[in-house]
Amino acid sequence: MSLSWIILGQLDSIESMSTSKKVITRDEWERKLKGVKIRKEDMNKLVMNFLVTEGYVEAAEKFRIESGTEPDIDLATITDRMAVKKALQSGNVQDAIEKVNDLNPMILDTNPQLYFHLQQQRLIELIRSGKVEEALEFAQEELAPRGEENQSFLEELERTVALSAFEDVKNCPYGELLDASQRLKTASEVNAPILTSQSHEKDPKLPSLLKMLVWAQNQLDEKAVYPRINDLSTASLEDPAI
Amino acid sequence: MKLQKMVERLTLQPDVSHWIVRSYLLHYGYQDTLNSFDTASEDTCPSSSAAQENGFGEHGDIYALNHRKVLRKLIKNGDIDTAFQKLREWYPQVVQDDTSIVCFLLHSQRFIEYIRVGFLEEAVSYGRAELAKFFSVKPVAELLEDVVALLAYNPPLESCVGYLLEMSQREFVADAVNAAVLSTNPNLKDPESCMHTVLEKLLRQLTLCSLERRAFNEDQGEAFHLHRELHGAGRAKCS
Numbered sequence: 001m002s003l004s005w006i007i008l009g010q011l012d013s014i015e016s017m018s019t020s021k022k023v024i025t026r027d028e029w030e031r032k033l034k035g036v037k038i039r040k041e042d043m044n045k046l047v048m049n050f051l052v053t054e055g056y057v058e059a060a061e062k063f064r065i066e067s068g069t070e071p072d073i074d075l076a077t078i079t080d081r082m083a084v085k086k087a088l089q090s091g092n093v094q095d096a097i098e099k100v101n102d103l104n105p106m107i108l109d110t111n112p113q114l115y116f117h118l119q120q121q122r123l124i125e126l127i128r129s130g131k132v133e134e135a136l137e138f139a140q141e142e143l144a145p146r147g148e149e150n151q152s153f154l155e156e157l158e159r160t161v162a163l164s165a166f167e168d169v170k171n172c173p174y175g176e177l178l179d180a181s182q183r184l185k186t187a188s189e190v191n192a193p194i195l196t197s198q199s200h201e202k203d204p205k206l207p208s209l210l211k212m213l214v215w216a217q218n219q220l221d222e223k224a225v226y227p228r229i230n231d232l233s234t235a236s237l238e239d240p241a242i
Numbered sequence: 243m244k245l246q247k248m249v250e251r252l253t254l255q256p257d258v259s260h261w262i263v264r265s266y267l268l269h270y271g272y273q274d275t276l277n278s279f280d281t282a283s284e285d286t287c288p289s290s291s292a293a294q295e296n297g298f299g300e301h302g303d304i305y306a307l308n309h310r311k312v313l314r315k316l317i318k319n320g321d322i323d324t325a326f327q328k329l330r331e332w333y334p335q336v337v338q339d340d341t342s343i344v345c346f347l348l349h350s351q352r353f354i355e356y357i358r359v360g361f362l363e364e365a366v367s368y369g370r371a372e373l374a375k376f377f378s379v380k381p382v383a384e385l386l387e388d389v390v391a392l393l394a395y396n397p398p399l400e401s402c403v404g405y406l407l408e409m410s411q412r413e414f415v416a417d418a419v420n421a422a423v424l425s426t427n428p429n430l431k432d433p434e435s436c437m438h439t440v441l442e443k444l445l446r447q448l449t450l451c452s453l454e455r456r457a458f459n460e461d462q463g464e465a466f467h468l469h470r471e472l473h474g475a476g477r478a479k480c481s
Contacts (some may be wrong), residue, residue, distance in 0.1 A: 024454075032454075036446040040413060042468050043266070043441055049472075050263050051279070059278035066272045066311075068318065068409050205472070206259045211252045212466065213444055216451035223458045232258050233265075235443035 024226040026239050044069040046206055053204040055082050055191065073198070081194050088187040089180075093122040100190065104197045111193045116146050116153050121186045123160050124177055132164045262441050268303045269439045271310030271420055303435075305427040309333075310420050317416040318409070322352040325419070336422045341375060344422045346382045347415045349373055350389045354406050357392045365393065 048069045051060040057078045060071055080103050087096035097118055100107055108115045119142055126135035139161050147154035159174045166172035176182065195202040210232055217228055227237040260283065267276040309332050316325040326348060329337045337345055349372040356365035369390060376386050388403045395401035405411065424436040445468055452466035 029450075032450055033446050036449045038442050038445045038449070038468055040417060041410060042472055043439070043445070045472055046441070046468075047263055047266055050259065051275075056279055056282050059275050059282060062275040062278050063267075063272060066275050066314070067270075068413070204259065206262065207254060208250065209448065209468075209471070210254055210259065210262075210444065211249050213448040213451070214252050214254075215249045216448055216455065216466065220451045220455045224454060226454070229444065229447050232255065232444060233261050233440065235440040235447070237447075 021222075022224040023240065024224055026227050026237070029227045029237070041069070045072070046209070048072065050204040050206050052078060053195070053201070055085065057082055077198055081191065084190055084194070085187045088121065088190065089183050091125045091128070091183065093118055093125055096190070097122075100194070103194060107193050107197050112146075112150075113153075114189055114193060116143070116150075116156075117186050117189055119143055119146070120156060120160055121183065124163070124182065127160070127163050127169065128178055135164055136161070262444070265303070266439045266441050268307070269420075269424075270417065271307055271314050273307050273311035276307075303424065305429070306333075306423050310423050313419055313423065314416045317351070317419060318412050320351075320355045320358070320412065322348055322355060326352075329419070333423055333426050335426060336419070341379055343382065344418055346376050346379065346386075347418050349376075350386070350406075351412065351415045353389060354392065354411065357398055358407055362393065369393075
């Protein structure tokens with residue numbers, strides 16, 4: 001038995017020698033990196049794309065002036081989008097809904113979940129301002145019918161309505177629905193369908209490129225040992241461990 | 243498409259994109275953009291300013307931010323004379339050696355601006371006074387030839403050296419001045435960092451890894467190429 005193990009052991013080391021990876025030294029890698037040219041205007045475009053898709057209107061305007069980069073979308077449409085967000089953040093849900101419909105009436109028609117969440121937010125705002133009667137009426141007329149169509153809507157509706165049963169709303173169960181974060185959550189839910197309806201990609205390109213880098217390194221790891229970037233925030237090269 | 247989905251499923255450090263964009267704006271001195279960005283980010287991305295909590299390092303490039311912004315604006319507007327004046331006032335060490343690359347680029351740009359408005363006589367005078375000395379400076383001799391060649395064409399914009407009249411050339415000079423000013427930082431830890439942003443390094447690494455990997459496949463298939471990625475027919479994004 002021990003003989004076969006010895007033979008197997010030798011086979012093993014021969015195998016790992018034949019699949020040994022190409023080693024690229026730091027110097028060589030840096031030399032090759034120098035040969036890769038990235039155009040400034042392309043990087044500017046990438047940054048502009050980020051600002052625009054994430055809705056930084058003012059920053060995009062300033063960037064256009066400071067860098068001469070043209071945004072890949074009409075900045076006025078970002079302003080519209082941000083107006084919706086702002087309305088939601090101040091608790092003016094009706095205003096927000098109107099604005100969304102002004103932009104494109106199809107958005108809410110084709111996004112029932114979004115519409116439900118907007119209505120839910122409206123309910124929350126009514127409860128927050130102490131208008132309990134109005135809130136319950138609203139819940140019964142507008143939200144209950146939707147709840148009947150959809151189990152998860154019903155659950156969310158019940159949770160929201162439960163808020164009205166408590167005196168000290170902030171400290172009851174589901175009190176987190178009254179947090180600003182809930183408004184933000186609804187606001188970010190609105191962003192994507194608007195972008196899509198404007199035929200704009202809803203995600204900025206930069207995070208995808210970062211993921212591509214992680215992927216590309218993982219792929220190359222199979223074949224080579226080379227300086228890696230392990231921390232994206234510094235982009236510092238780490239020497240290959242030999 | 244399947245590959246794209248697998249890549250999309252990878253997770254990144256939270257807010258790292260935000261950090262990288264901020265770093266870029268800071269490095270190149272886009273101060274107004276940066277201020278708007280920071281103000282707008284307070285609500286959505288507080289972690290970027292509380293950088294240490296997220297494990298991000300310090301932004302090194304806050305040095306001389308306002309000056310760099312002013313210099314960039316001057317150069318982008320073609321006002322090279324004022325740019326020179328400001329540099330002499332604020333960072334004389336950058337323009338001290340009149341045969342440096344930075345001085346070459348600035349003088350060339352001044353020459354180009356004369357050509358742009360058709361002041362050929364002034365261009366020739368300026369060229370004789372300020373550009374002639376660069377013919378013996380090897381690294382810039384070729385570019386100098388292109389610059390001077392602008393005199394030979396009418397209209398210069400449509401010639402093979404017309405690229406010098408584009409805004410991208412002004413930006414190139416602005417970036418060089420930016421790097422030179424950054425290099426005067428007494429607390430500078432890494433001289434290399436004056437030249438390149440984190441974003442650029444990441445994109446270079448991505449490109450190189452992609453090329454190297456492709457080399458193992460006998461150069462089949464497409465390697466990553468940023469320009470093509472940005473301008474290619476938009477791939478339909480699966481949500």
